[in-house]
Amino acid sequence: MSKSPNKTLFISDLHLDTDTPTILQSLLVLLRTRATGADAIYILGDLFEAWVGDDDQSDVADAVADALMTLSQAGAGIYLMHGNRDFLIGQDYAARCGATLLAEPTVIECYGRRVALVHGDSLCTRDSAYMAFRKQMRDPAWQQAFLERPLLERHMVAQQIRQKSQDANSHKASDIMDVTHQEVVKLLETLQVNILIHGHTHRPGIHTIRLHEAINGSDEAVRIVLGSWDQKAWVLEFSPEGYDLKPLAHPEPAAEADPARSAKA
Numbered sequence: 703m704s705k706s707p708n709k710t711l712f713i714s715d716l717h718l719d720t721d722t723p724t725i726l727q728s729l730l731v732l733l734r735t736r737a738t739g740a741d742a743i744y745i746l747g748d749l750f751e752a753w754v755g756d757d758d759q760s761d762v763a764d765a766v767a768d769a770l771m772t773l774s775q776a777g778a779g780i781y782l783m784h785g786n787r788d789f790l791i792g793q794d795y796a797a798r799c800g801a802t803l804l805a806e807p808t809v810i811e812c813y814g815r816r817v818a819l820v821h822g823d824s825l826c827t828r829d830s831a832y833m834a835f836r837k838q839m840r841d842p843a844w845q846q847a848f849l850e851r852p853l854l855e856r857h858m859v860a861q862q863i864r865q866k867s868q869d870a871n872s873h874k875a876s877d878i879m880d881v882t883h884q885e886v887v888k889l890l891e892t893l894q895v896n897i898l899i900h901g902h903t904h905r906p907g908i909h910t911i912r913l914h915e916a917i918n919g920s921d922e923a924v925r926i927v928l929g930s931w932d933q934k935a936w937v938l939e940f941s942p943e944g945y946d947l948k949p950l951a952h953p954e955p956a957a958e959a960d961p962a963r964s965a966k967a
C-alpha cells in the first residue's frame with residue numbers, strides 16, 4: 703500500500719487479555735487500515751491487562767507482535783511505552799514487535815512540534831497509596847526477583863495485586879485518580895513542551911492549560927488524554943495540519959464490552 707502523507711497515531715489502554723477478542727480484532731483492523739502508511743504508531747501503556755514477563759507465551763501477545771512487526775516492516779516506526787499494567791514488557795517482546803521501548807517521559811518532535819509522552823499514572827500524585835505502590839513495582843531488584851519466580855506464581859501474584867487494586871480503587875475519591883494539575887505544569891515546564899499526550903485515567907479529552915511562564919513563545923499548552931478501548935477504539939491522529947482524537951467503533955460483534963472494564967469513575 704502507498705504511504706499516506708504524514709500521519710502519526712497514538713493509542714493506549716487497550717488492556718488486552720484472552721477475554722477481549724473484540725478489542726484485539728479492533729487493534730488488528732486499525733493496524734491493517736488507518737495505521738498502514740502512517741509514519742509511526744505510539745502505544746502509550748497498558749496495551750495488555752497484565753504482563754508478567756516476556757516468557758509468558760500467549761496467542762494474544764503473538765497476534766499483537768506479528769501485526770506490529772508487519773507494520774514495522776512496511777516502514778512505520780513502532781513505539782511502546784510501559785503502563786502500570788505492563789511495565790514488565792522487555793526488550794525481547796519489543797524486538798518481536800519491531801518496536802522501540804520508550805522511557806518515561808519521552809519528548810518527540812512531531813511535524814515540527816515538541817510533544818511530551820507519558821503513560822499518565824506518574825502524574826496522579828494525590829493518590830499517595832498508588833505512588834508508594836508504584837515506587838515498589840518499579841524497583842529493578844523487585845522486578846528481577848519477580849521475573850525469576852515460576853510463571854504460575856507470577857500469574858497468581860498479578861491476580862492478587864489486581865484484586866487489591868480494584869478493592870482500593872472502589873474506596874478512592876474519583877478526583878484523586880486523575881492527574882494533578884501542578885504536576886502537569888511542572889512536567890511541561892521542565893521539558894519545555896507545549897503538548898502532552900497521555901492515557902491511564904480513561905478520561906479522553908483535550909485540555910488547554912494556561913502556563914505560569916511562556917514555553918516556546920506561548921503561555922498556553924495542551925494536554926491530550928487518550929481513552930481506554932473498553933467501548934471504543936480511541937485513536938489520536940497527529941499530522942502537520944493538527945491533531946484529532948477519535949473514538950472509532952469496534953468491529954462487529956461490538957456490543958460485548960466487559961462492563962468491568964468501564965472507565966475509571
Ligand code: LP5
Nearest residue numbers: 752753786787831832835844845848860864866867870879
Ligand atoms: O490498574 P487500575 O486502573 O485498576 O488501577 C491503577 C492502580 N493499580 C495498579 C495495579 C494494577 O492494577 C495491577 C498490576 C498488575 C501488573 C502485573 C504484575 C506485575 C508484578 C510485578 C512485581 C514486580 O496499578 C491503582 C490506582 C489507579 O490506577 C488510578 O490511578 O489508584 O493503584 C492502586 O490501587 C494501589 C493501591 O492503592 C495500593 C496497593 C494495593 C496492592 C498491594 C499489593 C501487594 C500484594 C503483594 C502480593 C505478593
Ligand code: MN
Nearest residue numbers: 748785786902
Ligand atoms: Mn494505566
